[in-house]
Amino acid sequence: MTTQILTQTGRPAHEEEREAGRFLFSPWHLVLIPLAVVMLIPMAWMLVTSLETLNETRHFPPVLLPHTLAPGNYSAVLRQAPFARWFVNTMIVTVATVAGNLLFCSLAGYAFARIKFFGREVVFVLLLATLMIPFQVVMIPTFIIVKDLGLINTLNALIVPNLANAFGVFLLRQFFRTLPVELEEAARIDGASRLSVLFKIVLPLSGPVLATLAVITFLWTWNDFLWPLITIYTPNNMTLQLGLTTFQGTHQTATNLLMAANVMSMLPVLLLFFLAQKYFIRGIATSGLKG
Amino acid sequence: MARVALHNVTKQFHGGTLALDDLSLEIADGEFLILVGPSGCGKTTALRLIAGLEKATSGTIMIGDTAVNGVSPRDRDIAMVFQNYALYPHMTVYRNLGFGLRERRTPKREVDRRVREISTILGLDDLLKRRPAQLSGGQRQRVAMGRALVREPKAFLLDEPLSNLDAKLRVQMRAELKRLHAKLGITTIYVTHDQIEAMTLADRIVVMSAGQALQIGTPQEVFSRPANLFVAGFIGSPAMNMLRGRASARGSADTEITAGELRFTRPGVPAGEIVVGIRPECLAPAPADATHLPGPAQPTLDLEVDLVEPLGEQALVHGSVAGTAAHSGAEEEQSILAEPSSRAPVTAVFPAGSLPGPGDRVRVRVDPGRIYLFDAATGEAIW
Numbered sequence: 001m002t003t004q005i006l007t008q009t010g011r012p013a014h015e016e017e018r019e020a021g022r023f024l025f026s027p028w029h030l031v032l033i034p035l036a037v038v039m040l041i042p043m044a045w046m047l048v049t050s051l052e053t054l055n056e057t058r059h060f061p062p063v064l065l066p067h068t069l070a071p072g073n074y075s076a077v078l079r080q081a082p083f084a085r086w087f088v089n090t091m092i093v094t095v096a097t098v099a100g101n102l103l104f105c106s107l108a109g110y111a112f113a114r115i116k117f118f119g120r121e122v123v124f125v126l127l128l129a130t131l132m133i134p135f136q137v138v139m140i141p142t143f144i145i146v147k148d149l150g151l152i153n154t155l156n157a158l159i160v161p162n163l164a165n166a167f168g169v170f171l172l173r174q175f176f177r178t179l180p181v182e183l184e185e186a187a188r189i190d191g192a193s194r195l196s197v198l199f200k201i202v203l204p205l206s207g208p209v210l211a212t213l214a215v216i217t218f219l220w221t222w223n224d225f226l227w228p229l230i231t232i233y234t235p236n237n238m239t240l241q242l243g244l245t246t247f248q249g250t251h252q253t254a255t256n257l258l259m260a261a262n263v264m265s266m267l268p269v270l271l272l273f274f275l276a277q278k279y280f281i282r283g284i285a286t287s288g289l290k291g
Numbered sequence: 292m293a294r295v296a297l298h299n300v301t302k303q304f305h306g307g308t309l310a311l312d313d314l315s316l317e318i319a320d321g322e323f324l325i326l327v328g329p330s331g332c333g334k335t336t337a338l339r340l341i342a343g344l345e346k347a348t349s350g351t352i353m354i355g356d357t358a359v360n361g362v363s364p365r366d367r368d369i370a371m372v373f374q375n376y377a378l379y380p381h382m383t384v385y386r387n388l389g390f391g392l393r394e395r396r397t398p399k400r401e402v403d404r405r406v407r408e409i410s411t412i413l414g415l416d417d418l419l420k421r422r423p424a425q426l427s428g429g430q431r432q433r434v435a436m437g438r439a440l441v442r443e444p445k446a447f448l449l450d451e452p453l454s455n456l457d458a459k460l461r462v463q464m465r466a467e468l469k470r471l472h473a474k475l476g477i478t479t480i481y482v483t484h485d486q487i488e489a490m491t492l493a494d495r496i497v498v499m500s501a502g503q504a505l506q507i508g509t510p511q512e513v514f515s516r517p518a519n520l521f522v523a524g525f526i527g528s529p530a531m532n533m534l535r536g537r538a539s540a541r542g543s544a545d546t547e548i549t550a551g552e553l554r555f556t557r558p559g560v561p562a563g564e565i566v567v568g569i570r571p572e573c574l575a576p577a578p579a580d581a582t583h584l585p586g587p588a589q590p591t592l593d594l595e596v597d598l599v600e601p602l603g604e605q606a607l608v609h610g611s612v613a614g615t616a617a618h619s620g621a622e623e624e625q626s627i628l629a630e631p632s633s634r635a636p637v638t639a640v641f642p643a644g645s646l647p648g649p650g651d652r653v654r655v656r657v658d659p660g661r662i663y664l665f666d667a668a669t670g671e672a673i674w
Binding site: 180182183185186187188189190191192193196200201204205 | 342343344363364365367369370371373374375377379380381390391394395438442
């Protein structure tokens with residue numbers, strides 16, 4: 001994990017360079033263009049397959065240009081499965097998780113950044129250490145807790161355990177420490193309480209880092225598959241990622257429908273990516289974690 | 292408004308640094324008190340303790356008639372202006388000014404009335420919709436003052452408020468600050484390392500070093516009757532010239548003082564090692580005929596000029612005289628050019644006109660009544 005976030009207050013210098021040289025050719029493009037093509041092929045194939053008939057999808061070698069367009073696949077998906085329901089479920093879970101992370105990670109991050117309390121550094125290191133524990137290790141204990149809370153097979157099972165996470169606390173704590181402490185002291189003398197300082201001074205100045213955290217959390221939650229798989233079993237409570245698997249049968253898979261569903265489930269993420277590209281890049285660059 | 296007092300306040304930081312060492316101060320209601328001293332002397336710490344941003348290790352801090360040691364900054368009813376102004380960057384000037392009032396649940400119309408009143412006093416009416424980033428240094432400074440004054444606090448704390456302004460603006464704001472204080476009469480505690488600010492603004496000055504108050508007095512007292520070497524060296528610009536010397540008893544009451552070629556008598560000085568201090572303004576070019584009459588009545592010095600800095604009406608003449616230099620401990624930095632040990636650096640203020648050039652030797656006359664004497668061992672002034 002890098003500590004680059006410390007420079008996050010301003011615009012990174014390389015961003016300006018990139019802007020100035022946007023239309024210039026660089027030898028790097030010889031490497032980057034083929035890599036981009038490799039990344040794009042599966043996406044293109046997915047899009048093509050979503051418009052093919054089931055027979056064409058089974059053809060070998062694969063048909064890259066469908067003879068007949070079958071946009072009906074999309075309406076078939078919406079008819080055959082509670083797709084809209086899954087979409088709404090995923091939205092609820094994602095929005096609640098993002099909101100929870102912004103709130104709770106801000107509170108904890110601010111406490112670690114500015115409030116002196118006994119054992120602060122030790123607790124913070126322990127918190128960071130939890131980042132090194134793989135999800136598979138804590139999956140079963142978490143499942144038992146969630147089950148005892150009576151949340152299994154509800155959307156709350158997906159929301160409650162993810163309302164805050166150590167990475168978000170770390171990210172915000174590092175950023176808060178870069179804000180001038182005089183601003184907070186001035187606010188405290190002006191009569192603001194600690195919470196007031198956080199909500200009226202610190203958070204309004206933390207726009208970029210909050211956006212980064214929101215975007216990363218959105219992506220993690222939207223794409224999460226394993227946890228929904230073990231906590232949700234009623235189709236009506238499923239999220240998109242879980243719902244997609246219902247198109248995969250034991251004996252046959254309706255690949256064209258699956259791909260149409262895939263395209264639709266990807267749209268919000270794609271849209272978000274175009275709108276908030278710089279926050280994705282910053283999030284990945286600063287966390288060293290993949291999105 | 293209220294009086295502010297510190298009784299035997301000590302502040303020790305976690306690393307063990309002793310920032311304040313048994314400091315006691317009384318600031319009267321409506322007084323303009325300046326804490327002055329070199330970096331690290333504890334003046335800012337004293338201010339932060341009064342503001343409640345730091346906790347005193349021991350001692351009592353009073354605002355009005357209540358001890359405020361355990362009281363949080365928001366409940367002390369004081370206002371502070373920070374060196375970098377600490378304006379809230381995401382708020383307009385109007386919202387910056389009103390923040391403290393809004394946090395204290397002041398009715399909206401009252402907030403509006405008071406913000407407009409203070410913005411008129413400070414000439415900020417046209418800037419109310421701007422953000423701090425769109426303001427010049429002087430404007431930011433005024434907003435910072437306005438934000439502090441709008442709450443009508445019991446005391447007004449300023450931490451080097453002028454140090455981020457350019458020289459011209461600083462002089463202008465200094466005068467504005469003094470007028471403002473005269474108009475509002477608010478108890479003010481001001482921290483600076485600039486002794487000119489201290490002299491011009493203060494009702495009383497506290498000269499601090501190593502966490503202690505070395506002298507507390509009016510600017511004139513501190514300037515003309517410095518309690519010790521440090522104060523003498525710190526207050527006054529250019530700094531006081533200092534030479535090592537000896538006092539030796541002569542006759543019953545008089546003591547003869549010698550320092551380099553300087554020789555004069557003063558009654559009642561205990562014999563021993565001393566430091567002789569002469570303000571640059573008290574050195575004047577000797578009339579031509581006086582060169583033949585060097586005597587105890589009007590002692591003179593032979594100044595070898597090495598640099599002349601014209602200031603218009605007058606000029607600073609830097610050079611050296613025979614003797615050994617003494618140090619007050621208040622020097623900002625040691626000279627980068629090593630002085631030959633047999634001579635001591637001296638600065639004099641000459642009227643413009645016939646100025647000497649580098650390399651010239653001039654006779655300067657000293658008024659013996661305006662020479663300061665200090666005990667070389669303790670640094671205390673000898674009167």
